[in-house]
Amino acid sequence: MTEPAATVTVRVPAKVNVQLAVGGPRPDGFHDLANVFLAVGLYDSVSATPAPAPRLTVSGPDAALVPLDESNLAVRAARLLADRHGREPDVHLHIAKDIPVAGGMAGGSADAAGALLACDRLWGTRTPHEELLALCAELGSDVPFSLTGGAALGRGRGELLTPLETGGEFHWVFAVADGGLSTPDVYRECDRLRQAEGRGADAVPEPEPDPALLTALRAGDAAALAASLRNDLQPAAVSLRPSLAETLDAGLAAGALAGLVSGSGPTCAFLVQDAASAARAAQALLASGTCRTARPAVGPAAGATLV
Ligand SMILES: C[C@](O)(CO)[C@H](O)COP(=O)(O)OP(=O)(O)OC[C@H]1O[C@@H](n2ccc(N)nc2=O)[C@H](O)[C@@H]1O
Numbered sequence: 001m002t003e004p005a006a007t008v009t010v011r012v013p014a015k016v017n018v019q020l021a022v023g024g025p026r027p028d029g030f031h032d033l034a035n036v037f038l039a040v041g042l043y044d045s046v047s048a049t050p051a052p053a054p055r056l057t058v059s060g061p062d063a064a065l066v067p068l069d070e071s072n073l074a075v076r077a078a079r080l081l082a083d084r085h086g087r088e089p090d091v092h093l094h095i096a097k098d099i100p101v102a103g104g105m106a107g108g109s110a111d112a113a114g115a116l117l118a119c120d121r122l123w124g125t126r127t128p129h130e131e132l133l134a135l136c137a138e139l140g141s142d143v144p145f146s147l148t149g150g151a152a153l154g155r156g157r158g159e160l161l162t163p164l165e166t167g168g169e170f171h172w173v174f175a176v177a178d179g180g181l182s183t184p185d186v187y188r189e190c191d192r193l194r195q196a197e198g199r200g201a202d203a204v205p206e207p208e209p210d211p212a213l214l215t216a217l218r219a220g221d222a223a224a225l226a227a228s229l230r231n232d233l234q235p236a237a238v239s240l241r242p243s244l245a246e247t248l249d250a251g252l253a254a255g256a257l258a259g260l261v262s263g264s265g266p267t268c269a270f271l272v273q274d275a276a277s278a279a280r281a282a283q284a285l286l287a288s289g290t291c292r293t294a295r296p297a298v299g300p301a302a303g304a305t306l307v
C-alpha cells in the first residue's frame with residue numbers, strides 16, 4: 001500500500017441535542033437514550049502528518065484546556081485504528097480547536113472522528129464506513145454522530161444512528177460558559193434528582209423520540225422545533241451550575257424562540273428565526289454578562305469531511 005506523504009486535514013462539526021430523552025441507568029453504567037442530534041457549523045480541524053513517533057499539538061484560544069497525553073480522544077482514535085490494521089500510530093496529529101471544551105457540544109468526539117478519518121486516509125488503510133462507525137462507537141457514544149453529521153436519531157447509548165431528514169436550515173446562538181461540566185457527573189446528578197423526586201430507575205419510562213419534533217425537523221419549521229426542544233439532562237446541568245438559569249433567561253430576553261442546555265452542558269443553545277436574529281441575540285447575550293462568548297451557527301452541518 002502506498003502512503004501519501006502530505007498532511008491530511010479533516011473538518012468536523014459540533015452538535016446540539018434537540019431532544020435528549022434519558023432512560024434509567026443500565027447495568028453497564030450508561031443510560032439508554034432517544035437522542036436527536038443536529039450537527040452545527042462550529043468546527044474543529046484535525047490534521048495528520050507522517051512522523052517518526054506519535055505526537056499531538058493543539059491550537060486555538062482554549063488549547064490549554066485540552067489534554068495532550070494518551071487520554072486525548074484523537075490520540076486514542078489513532079491508536080485504535082493503527083492497532084486494527086497492525087501498524088504503528090506514527091503520526092503527528094494537530095487539532096485546531098474551535099468547539100468549546102467540555103461544553104456539551106461533543107468537541108472531543110469530533111476530534112476522535114476527525115483523527116480516524118484523517119489517519120485512515122493518510123495511512124491508505126481504506127477502512128469500510130461501517131467499520132469506521134464501529135471504531136467510533138468504541139471511542140465514545142457521541143463519536144459515530146460526529147463522523148456522520150447532518151441530523152440523526154441515536155438509540156442505545158446514542159451510538160446506534162438512524163439519519164433524519166431536515167427540511168431546511170436552523171439558526172442557533174450558543175452561549176459558551178466559563179469552565180466545563182463533566183458528562184458522567186451530569187448523568188449521575190440526573191439519576192440523583194430523579195431518585196430524590198421518587199422516580200427511581202424502575203419509574204423512568206423508555207426514552208422515545210417525539211413525533212412532533214421529528215415532523216418539525218423534517219419541515220424545517222423553526223417555531224415548531226422551538227416548541228418541542230427537550231433535554232432531560234438540563235435540570236441536572238442547572239443543579240450543578242445554577243447560573244445557567246440566568247443564561248437561559250437572558251437568551252429568551254434576547255429574542256430567541258427557545259433555549260436549552262446543549263447535551264450535558266454548560267453551553268446553552270438558543271434557536272432563533274434567522275441569521276439577523278442570531279446576530280442580535282448573540283450581541284444581547286454577550287452584553288447580559290451571563291456567558292463568556294456567544295457564537296451564531298447554522299445546522300444541519302456536514303459530518304467529518306476531508307479538506
Ligand atoms: C450527553 C451527550 O453528549 C448527548 O449526546 C452524550 O450522551 C455523552 O456522550 P459521550 O461524551 O460520547 O459519552 P461517553 O464517552 O460514551 O461516556 C462518558 C460517560 O457518560 C455517561 N453516559 C454517556 C452516554 C450515555 N448514553 N449514558 C451515560 O450514562 C457514562 O457515565 C459514561 O461513562
Ligand SMILES: Nc1ncnc2c1ncn2[C@@H]1O[C@H](COP(=O)(O)OP(=O)(O)OP(=O)(O)O)[C@@H](O)[C@H]1O
Pocket residue numbers: 065066067071072073074095100101102103104105106107108109111112142180181183263264265
Ligand atoms: N480532543 C479533545 N478535545 C477536548 N477535550 C478532550 C479531548 N480529548 C479528551 N478530552 C477530555 O474530555 C473532556 C470532555 O471534553 P469534550 O470537549 O469532549 O466535552 P463535551 O463537549 O462536553 O462532550 P460531550 O458533548 O460529547 O459529552 C475534557 O475535559 C478533556 O479532559
